[in-house]
Amino acid sequence: MALPQVKAFVFDVFGTVVDWRGGVTREAKPFLARYGKADATPEALADTWRSGYVPAMLKVRNGERAFAKLDVLHRENLDALLPQFVADPQAVPLDVLDELNLAWHKLDPWPDSVSGLTRLKARHIIAPLSNGNIRLMVDMAKRGGLPWDAILGAEIAQTYKPTPDVYLRAVDALMLRPEEVCMVAAHNDDLASARRCGLKTAFVARPYERGPKQTIDLKAESDWDVIVNDMNELADAVGA
Amino acid sequence: MALPQVKAFVFDVFGTVVDWRGGVTREAKPFLARYGKADATPEALADTWRSGYVPAMLKVRNGERAFAKLDVLHRENLDALLPQFVADPQAVPLDVLDELNLAWHKLDPWPDSVSGLTRLKARHIIAPLSNGNIRLMVDMAKRGGLPWDAILGAEIAQTYKPTPDVYLRAVDALMLRPEEVCMVAAHNDDLASARRCGLKTAFVARPYERGPKQTIDLKAESDWDVIVNDMNELADAVGA
Structure with missing residues (x-):
């Protein structure tokens, strides 16, 4: 059985869950x-909107601006992409844009996520360690049935992954040693950052996350502690 | 139906839930x-341990010491009460005291709490707004079946109730207006502080919380928005 010392699993969410x-x-x-x-x-x-994600967070991470929730960054990035996609950006009512911004609160779990998380929850603490803000994570969980024990992540740390403080603040809130916490992600760079903070690592392959032409994160690129194809395989691997 | 505009209920936990x-x-x-x-x-x-709670938090609230999780304050207060209750404090192993400190993680819900919270959760966000730290709240919820959507409260705000920032930080995380959030407590002073921050208020009477000789919080002492005797009455009152 893998990772017998791990007491909590923390999850990247967008793309992983x-x-x-x-x-x-x-x-x-x-x-x-x-x-x-x-x-x-x-x-x-969708692809253009997502492409604004990392640059927007970088401004917070490097101190160029104060922490702002991901909902705020998403909304700014939506405004920025309108001229490319919309015939007359001025003609779109603000409440329509505010509603579209909530698309990120309404993402469906992958088919294996709820069953895998539910199994893991029985003997472990499970929580998102996402760049998504607390309300976004709550809305998504209520809609999709994600059974989190707590909402950890960027908003608690007031900065964004992969800044180490986001991982370490979650470990601190859990009152565990880093090696008692396992980061679960479909992204090799997220796991590399978590490993540098001392966390254990589980790669869940989502080679279709970015659509049929995905070129990155098709497979594990390091010797992560667990490498699986879905959340139920993760639950199997750790005996949950 | 009471409180139609309320989208989230936040709860005092110790004594209330x-x-x-x-x-x-x-x-x-x-x-x-x-x-x-x-x-x-x-x-x-138990009574002596609890009596150290407010003075210990006050040192954080007034800036006399940096924020420390409630588990840390409880542990210090346990050390302080040992001479009064234990024959030879030096003879008690540290791991026994550490284990006893986890008593606060193992408190049983009142008989109505799980059913009432579960009903409220169907159409509202529910979260603790407690002075208990995140891990304490998570352990308690997992053991007792409390179906929280998120863990809010003192640790997120890095200070303790009744400091306004604890209430306001929770409202901010929920991305609601204060009047869209209802504080639920068995303590009149907690509700008064929440009301000063603009939150709605629900009093749940727990006149036996402090044992048979309880003298305070026997009943609502102001015109709280809802006044009930248990969590199912609260669910009834708001149509949940």
């Missing part, structure tokens, strides 16, 4: 049907 | 049987 691309595409579709340019596709809008 | 006196008494009993003075009772130990 839920399908951000499918969910944002679904929500963008009626929006573009109403306001979009003729050639605008919801998949491209 | 769980029975601290009964739980600490239960855990103290075998400890005193082994180490206690002949006349030491577990009820008196």
Whole structure:
């Protein structure tokens, strides 16, 4: 049985637990049907929106701006992409944009997520360690049935992954040693950052997270402590 | 139906959701049987331990010391009460004291708490807004089946109730207006502090929380928005 000393599993969420691309595409579709340019596709809008994620967080991480919740960063990035996708950005009511911004609160869990997390929860603490803010994580969990024990992550630390404080603040809140906490992610760089903080690591392959043309994170790129294809395999691996 | 605008209920926990006196008494009993003075009772130990709670938090609230989790304050207060209850404090192994300190993680919900919270959760966000630290709240919830959506409270705010920032930081994390959040407590002073921050208020009477000789918080002492006798009455009142 793997990781017998681990008492808590903490999870990357976007891409690892839920399908951000499918969910944002679904929500963008009626929006573009109403306001979009003729050639605008919801998949491209989702990909462009997501591409603004890392640069926006970097400004917080390097101190260029104060901490702002991911909902705020998403909303700013939505404004920035409008000219590319929308015929007349000024014609879109603000409440329509505010509603579209909540697409990130309505992402569906991958088919294995709820069952795998539920199994893990029986004998371990489970919590998101996501860059998503607390309300976003709560809405997503209530809608999708994700049975978190607590919501940890960026908002608690007031900065964003991969800054070490985000991982370490979660470990501190759990009152565990770093090696008693396992980071679960579909992203090799997230696991590398967690490992540098002393956490254990579990890679869950999601080679379709970025759509059919995904080129990164197709497989584990290091000797992570556990390497699996879904959350039920993770539960199997640790005897949950 | 009361409080139609409220989207989240946040809860005082010790005394309001769980029975601290009964739980600490239960855990103290075998400890005193082994180490206690002949006349030491577990009820008196529980009451004395709890009496150190407010003064210890005050040192954090007024800046006399940096934020420390409630588990740390409880442990210090346990050391302080040992000479009164234990024959030879030096003879008690540290791991026995560390284990006894976890009594606060093992408090039973009042009989109505789980059913009432579960009903409220269906259409509202529910979270503790307690002075207990995150791990304490998580352990208590897992043991007792409290279905929280998130763990808010003192550790997020890095100070203790009734400092306004504890209430306001929870409202901020929920991304709601204060009047969309209802504080639920068995303590009139907690509700008064929440009301000053703009939150709605629900009093749940727990006139036996401090044992048979309780003299305070026997009833609502102001026109709180909802006044009930248990969590299912609260669920009834708000149509949950």
